[in-house]
Amino acid sequence: MDSQIDPRIIAIAGPLPTGVDLTANTAASDRAAIISVLILALTAIAFRFTARHIQQTRIHWDDWVIIISMALVGGTAGLAIAGGHYGAGKHIWAVDLGSLQQIYKILFGYTFLYSASCAVIKISTLLFYSRIFLSTELLFSLSMRFGYFLSISCPIVVWVTMGNICRPLDHFWTQFAGTKGTCIDINTFFLALGIINTINDFYILLTPIQHIFRLQISLRNRVGIAGILMLGGFVCAASAVRIHFLIELSKTKDVTRAMGPVFIWSDLEPCIAIVSAYLPHLAPLRHIVWDKISSTFGSQDAKGTGTDSKQWKSAT
Numbered sequence: 001m002d003s004q005i006d007p008r009i010i011a012i013a014g015p016l017p018t019g020v021d022l023t024a025n026t027a028a029s030d031r032a033a034i035i036s037v038l039i040l041a042l043t044a045i046a047f048r049f050t051a052r053h054i055q056q057t058r059i060h061w062d063d064w065v066i067i068i069s070m071a072l073v074g075g076t077a078g079l080a081i082a083g084g085h086y087g088a089g090k091h092i093w094a095v096d097l098g099s100l101q102q103i104y105k106i107l108f109g110y111t112f113l114y115s116a117s118c119a120v121i122k123i124s125t126l127l128f129y130s131r132i133f134l135s136t137e138l139l140f141s142l143s144m145r146f147g148y149f150l151s152i153s154c155p156i157v158v159w160v161t162m163g164n165i166c167r168p169l170d171h172f173w174t175q176f177a178g179t180k181g182t183c184i185d186i187n188t189f190f191l192a193l194g195i196i197n198t199i200n201d202f203y204i205l206l207t208p209i210q211h212i213f214r215l216q217i218s219l220r221n222r223v224g225i226a227g228i229l230m231l232g233g234f235v236c237a238a239s240a241v242r243i244h245f246l247i248e249l250s251k252t253k254d255v256t257r258a259m260g261p262v263f264i265w266s267d268l269e270p271c272i273a274i275v276s277a278y279l280p281h282l283a284p285l286r287h288i289v290w291d292k293i294s295s296t297f298g299s300q301d302a303k304g305t306g307t308d309s310k311q312w313k314s315a316t
Helices: 007-013 027-055 061-086 097-132 138-163 171-177 186-206 219-230 233-251 255-296 302-315
Strands: none
Touching: 007 097, 007 171, 027 061, 027 255, 061 097, 061 255, 097 138, 097 171, 097 186, 097 255, 138 186, 186 233, 233 255
16 A cells, blocks of 8 residues: 555655545535535625615625625635645545645645635724724723734734745745755644634624623613624634644644645634624614514514614614
8 A cells, every 4th residue: 555655755744554544535525614604604794785785774894894804715715625626635645745735835825815814804893893882981992902903913923924934935835845944833833823813803702792781771682782792702612623623733744634624614713703793783684574574464563673673773
């Protein structure tokens, strides 16, 4: 069996371990998962703008910014699928050196788009907070500014680091061919990036909580608003799962096999964030649909429901 393996791969990863199935390949299931969450995110954006159109409210900055994030996420999805084409999802002993280098070229570009997509989604969320929480409190203002600082600075740090990750730069993907050069600890960098991104996700999630419970509305409504925003916790969960797979990637020599779930969760995280950003806009759309259903069946409660939708109209 070893005679069928690229000897340069054996030099990199060692001999084929006993029991490894070289025909195993998760690329198809990885691709299906990525496309599924991408469609889910696109659907959420479509519903978001549908709500705007039905309510005849103007499109805000957070709406435009979320479109930019969707374009970036689409780019990362395309790169992840391309990675699967070259062997991400296969065992490293089942790919040749050329394919391994292509995967690392893809990974290099992927990191730029991924960090940008996460940052833009966070900025969209903060713009939404700024619009619905018209607060003059110094603490809230400082919290928002710090959130913007974190969101903008993180991709800049990533881009600068990736631009200097190896000397020469192409050593990032040619190192496997034995070229001369030096790189920082790549796996540690990616893991640190994942941890910092997760911390930022938690910060963005928790920023409005204190302000929500100071709103002059009923406790039930405050809990409801907080609950909707806290659904963004799914983003933090996805980010934490991604860290788990980054740790697995840092420990193994079977890097191509480990990259499959890393690509999946790196796309799933921003897609969930886009869906979570849509959830606060779900209430007015739900009320409008209920109004139409109620009016169709002659419900006496249609007026009350309509009032709620108007209240949401000004908020969203």
